[in-house]
Amino acid sequence: MLHRLTSACAIAFAAASAHAQTTVPFAYAWSFRGVTAPYFVAAENGHFEDAGLNLAIDRGRGSVEAVARVATGAYPLGVADINALATFLDRIPDAPVTGVMMLFDRPAYAVIGRKSLGVTRPQDLEGDNS
Numbered sequence: 001m002l003h004r005l006t007s008a009c010a011i012a013f014a015a016a017s018a019h020a021q022t023t024v025p026f027a028y029a030w031s032f033r034g035v036t037a038p039y040f041v042a043a044e045n046g047h048f049e050d051a052g053l054n055l056a057i058d059r060g061r062g063s064v065e066a067v068a069r070v071a072t073g074a075y076p077l078g079v080a081d082i083n084a085l086a087t088f089l090d091r092i093p094d095a096p097v098t099g100v101m102m103l104f105d106r107p108a109y110a111v112i113g114r115k116s117l118g119v120t121r122p123q124d125l126e127g128d129n130s
């Protein structure tokens with residue numbers, strides 16, 4: 001995934017000179033956490049720099065905001081939930097924004113429960129199991 005991510009960013013800005021560093025503002029949908037690691041690892045390992053890019057990752061307050069940042073031209077690219085993009089384009093069909101790559105082939109969501117309330121496995125969510 002790291003290689004695909006780096007390649008996608010490099011292709012998006014192929015016009016940048018290999019010797020000149022082009023600063024690229026990047027709109028991330030939420031705060032930085034585990035799923036953000038590939039961007040920072042790629043930056044630390046020099047992959048963006050090798051492509052002539054200085055990726056400036058800005059945290060966001062949700063996917064709707066990230067989509068709007070890109071659609072308005074404030075950011076050339078970003079990461080957002082595909083559902084937010086679809087909703088945005090449904091409301092503003094001519095918006096100059098498009099999805100170019102899926103990062104996850106499955107949603108990274110989880111159902112969580114409190115162990116102190118007896119929730120330790122999926123079957124515990126079915127109701128009274130006494």
